[in-house]
Each structure stands twice: as C-alpha cells, then as structure tokens.
C-alpha cells in the first residue's frame with residue numbers, strides 16, 4: 001500500500017504567508033515571509049509544497065512574481081493554485097517548473113478552457129473542488145459554482161488526472177477533516193484525491209492515511225503546522241507506515 005503524501009501549504013496574501021479561517025478574506029493570521037516558510041517545510045523533509053496565490057484567487061491583485069520565485073527555488077515538487085484561469089496565467093504558472101497546477105474557478109466558469117488545458121497538459125493539471133456541503137464555490141470561495149458530483153463526472157469524462165478536495169467549512173478551523181466527503185468523492189471517481197481542510201492532529205492524518213486504499217493520495221496541511229500542533233517531521237513519521 002502506498003503511503004499518504006503530505007503537502008504543507010504556503011498561502012500568500014499581500015506578500016505574506018497567511019492562514020485563513022473558512023477561506024474568508026479578512027480572517028488572515030500572518031506567518032511572515034513565504035520564502036522562509038517554504039524553505040522550512042523543505043528542510044523539514046517535505047516532498048511537496050502546496051503554494052497558493054490568495055490575492056489572485058480573491059481577485060485582489062496577485063503575488064505572481066513572489067510565487068514564481070518561491071516555486072523556482074524549491075528542490076521539491078510544487079503544486080500551484082490561485083487565479084490560474086486563462087492561457088496567460090496557466091502558461092506563467094507552468095513556466096515556474098511546478099509539478100502541477102490546481103484550477104478552481106475556471107473549472108466552474110470556463111469548462112471548455114479547462115477541458116482544453118487537461119487535453120494539452122495531462123497530469124500537470126488538477127482541479128480544486130472547493131465545497132460547502134455538495135455545492136462548489138469559486139472566486140475566492142465567494143460564489144456558488146454548481147454541484148460537486150455533476151462537475152466531478154464531467155471532469156472525469158474530460159480526463160482530469162486528480163482532484164484536490166477542500167471542505168470550506170473545515171478549512172483553517174483545526175476541527176478535523178471531513179472524512180465522509182473524502183470517502184464519497186473517492187467512491188464517485190477513480191482518480192486520486194488530495195484532501196484539504198481541517199487537519200488538526202496526527203490522528204487526523206492517520207485517519208486520512210487509512211483512506212489511501214479508497215483513493216486518497218495526499219493531504220494538505222496548513223494551520224496545524226503553523227499553530228505548531230505537531231511538527232512536519234512528526235507528521236511525515238505518522239503517515240510513513
């Protein structure tokens with residue numbers, strides 16, 4: 001059985017590494033220089049970095065130069081998210097050398113463009129399914145964007161390689177992941193799923209790791225690491241068997 005991949009998160013707003021609660025603009029806690037945060041996770045043994053341009057996701061500007069600098073400086077795999085919605089932003093994101101990009105809003109608002117991106121770039125494209133209940137949310141999680149399972153079926157049929165599933169109600173809350181949601185999404189698709197939102201403890205990570213046979217491939221960890229609920233070394237050890 002393969003082990004769970006861990007993706008420590010660096011979300012960037014106004015040049016700073018931040019964590020939000022429920023993804024709400026204005027709920028930021030700042031954790032300083034994103035370059036230092038990313039390097040710290042790499043030095044602690046991360047194999048992946050989940051790097052998000054929150055300003056681009058919210059439409060309040062962007063941190064593209066800084067995000068590109070961080071992505072290029074990493075020796076580990078990078079998953080890039082936030083504001084990747086057209087040919088130019090996709091080309092710029094892929095040019096950073098990141099392993100893959102997550103498309104969120106675009107999958108809800110411009111499905112033809114996303115199908116073309118999937119056809120052209122294969123598994124360098126993942127789709128972020130950010131949900132409240134079973135309703136997808138886009139544009140910084142401020143707008144409804146359709147039904148989770150209908151969208152999943154459409155993306156599956158277009159060849160989408162993987163999904164990053166975030167329960168917005170859990171994100172940034174340290175209340176534990178939505179394991180039922182992950183199980184239901186895994187049952188609805190044969191593509192790998194990366195879990196996001198709510199991780200608060202090593203037991204949460206072990207519970208997500210128990211879903212690897214059902215199709216969960218990885219888990220994004222944000223607030224718990226920044227709040228020092230556990231160290232990344234402890235998390236990697238907890239999911240290593």
Ligand SMILES: O=C(O)c1ccccc1N[C@@H]1O[C@H](COP(=O)(O)O)[C@@H](O)[C@H]1O
Pocket residue numbers: 011020022023024052054056057058081082083084085102103104105106128130138139140141164166171
């Ligand atoms: O990660 C967050 O906390 C977050 C909060 C609010 C909006 C987006 C967030 N993150 C990720 O951004 C992309 C979506 O960006 P876009 O819709 O494609 O512009 C997605 O991966 C979200 O999980």
